[in-house]
Amino acid sequence: MQIPYDIIIIGAGPIGIACALEAKKKNLNYLILEKGCLVNSLYNYPIHMQFFSSSELLELDQIPFTSTENRPKRNEALEYYRRIVQSRAVRVNLFEEVLTVSKIENSFNIQTTKSLYQAHHVIVATGFYDIPNLLNIPGEDLPKVNHYYKDPHYFARQKVVVVGGSNSSVDAALECYRKGASVSLVIRDQTIGSHVKYWVRPDIENRIAEGSIQVYYNSQLKEVTPTTVILETPEASVTIANDFVLALIGYRPNIEFLERIGIAFSDDNRKIPVYNPETMETNIEQLYLAGVVCGGLDTHEWFIENSRIHAVKIVEHISRNTL
Numbered sequence: 045m046q047i048p049y050d051i052i053i054i055g056a057g058p059i060g061i062a063c064a065l066e067a068k069k070k071n072l073n074y075l076i077l078e079k080g081c082l083v084n085s086l087y088n089y090p091i092h093m094q095f096f097s098s099s100e101l102l103e104l105d106q107i108p109f110t111s112t113e114n115r116p117k118r119n120e121a122l123e124y125y126r127r128i129v130q131s132r133a134v135r136v137n138l139f140e141e142v143l144t145v146s147k148i149e150n151s152f153n154i155q156t157t158k159s160l161y162q163a164h165h166v167i168v169a170t171g172f173y174d175i176p177n178l179l180n181i182p183g184e185d186l187p188k189v190n191h192y193y194k195d196p197h198y199f200a201r202q203k204v205v206v207v208g209g210s211n212s213s214v215d216a217a218l219e220c221y222r223k224g225a226s227v228s229l230v231i232r233d234q235t236i237g238s239h240v241k242y243w244v245r246p247d248i249e250n251r252i253a254e255g256s257i258q259v260y261y262n263s264q265l266k267e268v269t270p271t272t273v274i275l276e277t278p279e280a281s282v283t284i285a286n287d288f289v290l291a292l293i294g295y296r297p298n299i300e301f302l303e304r305i306g307i308a309f310s311d312d313n314r315k316i317p318v319y320n321p322e323t324m325e326t327n328i329e330q331l332y333l334a335g336v337v338c339g340g341l342d343t344h345e346w347f348i349e350n351s352r353i354h355a356v357k358i359v360e361h362i363s364r365n366t367l
Contacts, residue, residue, distance in 0.1 A: 048162040049073050050366060051359075052154050054145075055169035056082050056136050058104060058125055058348045059335030059355060063167050064134045065105045066359035072366065075163075076134065077156055079141035083125045085173035086118060090215060091195050093118045096241055101349035104128060145305045147328060165362050168305070169334040172297040172343050179207070179291055183268030189289045196223040202287040205230060205273050207265050209237040212292040214248045220290075221257055228258040228284060230265055230275060239344060265289070297337045305331070309340065316340035323361040324354050332358045 051067050053060050056078035067074040081087050095102065099109040099116045107128055111120045129136060137158075144155045145166055154161040176191035178184060193212065196219035206217045209231035221227045229252070231237075236248060251257045260277055267274040273286045299315050308318040308327040317333055317340055319325060324332045334354040339345035 047073075048151055048164060049075050050163070051075075051165045051167060051362060052077060052152070052161055052163035053167045053169060054142050054154075055171060055335070055337075056129075056138065057085055057169060057171050057335065058083060058102070059171075059351055060167070060169035061125060061128060061134060061136075062104045062352050062355035063169060063334055063358060064136070065128075065132060066355045067362075068132065068134075070359055070363040072359070072363065074135065075161070076136035077140050077142050077154070077161075078136060078138050079157075081138055082129060082136070083122060085171045086121055086125070088173060088192060088194075089118045090193050090212070090219075091118065092219065093215065094241075095121065096211070097347065097349045104352065145331075147306075147331070150330070152331070164366070165330045165332070167332045167334050167358055168302070168307075168337060170298060170301070170337050172336050172339070173295050174298055175296050176291075177294045177296060179265055179293065181265060181267055184291070186268055186270065188270070188287065189268055189291060191291050193290050193292060196220045196225070199223065199225045199288055201225065203285050204228070205265070205284070205286050205289045207289065207291045208293045209233055209235070209240070210292070210294065211237075211240055211244070213290070214240050214244055216290050216292055217257055218244070218248060218251065221251065227256075228260065228286075230260045230263050232262065232264050234261050265291070294343060296341055296343065297339075299340070302337075307331070307333075314341050316342060322357065324358045325361065332361075334358055 050072040051074040053063050053076040056076045094117045095115050098114050099111040103109045109124050141157045146153050152163050152166050193216045199220045200223045202225050204220050204225045205228045206213050207230045217227050217229050252259045263275050263277040266276045272283050275282045310316040318327045319333050335351045336346040
């Protein structure tokens with residue numbers, strides 16, 4: 045057991061790093077614990093992904109983020125956040141998963157896969173990209189079904205079904221098509237999602253209009269077999285030949301982990317955790333939430349750009365009660 049930390053931060057994403065930078069300013073003893081690599085969620089984004097936000101809106105602590113375009117790409121973001129951690133000597137333990145967090149009187153015991161820590165305060169900044177939403181249909185467990193997408197080259201000259209009408213689905217459909225895949229897009233609504241990047245929307249709409257990408261609106265994937273998929277469309281059930289399925293229908297926070305900690309949630313299906321919006325403190329005193337995890341299943345509510353302020357609120361509240 046080490047000397048107790050003032051703050052343990054769970055998650056080394058952009059907001060976890062922002063919390064560490066604020067803690068350094070207040071001379072608080074902190075440590076970030078991350079189960080994967082640095083900015084693990086961003087690392088798992090598609091290789092060619094471009095952010096919706098401008099580089100200025102992704103900046104931390106007014107450290108300039110220079111990118112070749114106004115909206116940076118994944119690799120530029122990885123380099124930016126890595127350089128911040130390196131240049132600011134941010135203390136972070138990578139590939140160390142937090143298993144339990146338990147409060148004893150006025151401090152917490154944090155058990156990880158490698159050690160046991162004690163801290164007076166805990167900040168959970170775990171994001172929402174770790175657990176994919178499932179279709180819950182027969183055949184979803186086949187190797188050909190993927191809930192994450194990285195690189196279109198893998199799907200060249202294959203028959204690919206992409207499920208979903210969001211940014212990730214649209215980007216994957218366009219990229220796979222341009223690498224020579226035969227792409228079918230299955231969307232449960234009657235149009236492409238409203239959140240699709242405005243500079244991408246004309247591209248996907250034109251590819252659909254010219255027949256380069258087959259689209260099934262108001263439709264759902266009902267079953268996957270080794271060689272086909274079965275769709276339920278407004279007209280009838282449709283079976284099409286298929287090599288791969290990209291079920292890119294979104295992701296959710298690790299609600300079970302938050303529940304094990306003891307965090308309370310809203311009484312509806314949105315599973316929004318309970319916290320004070322002024323301080324970000326949860327129903328458990330001295331335990332805070334930061335970043336997109338605050339939105340529960342409403343994963344379109346919080347982003348890097350509008351949750352950077354969480355770090356300032358949290359550390360200010362901690363410092364007032366510590367120093």
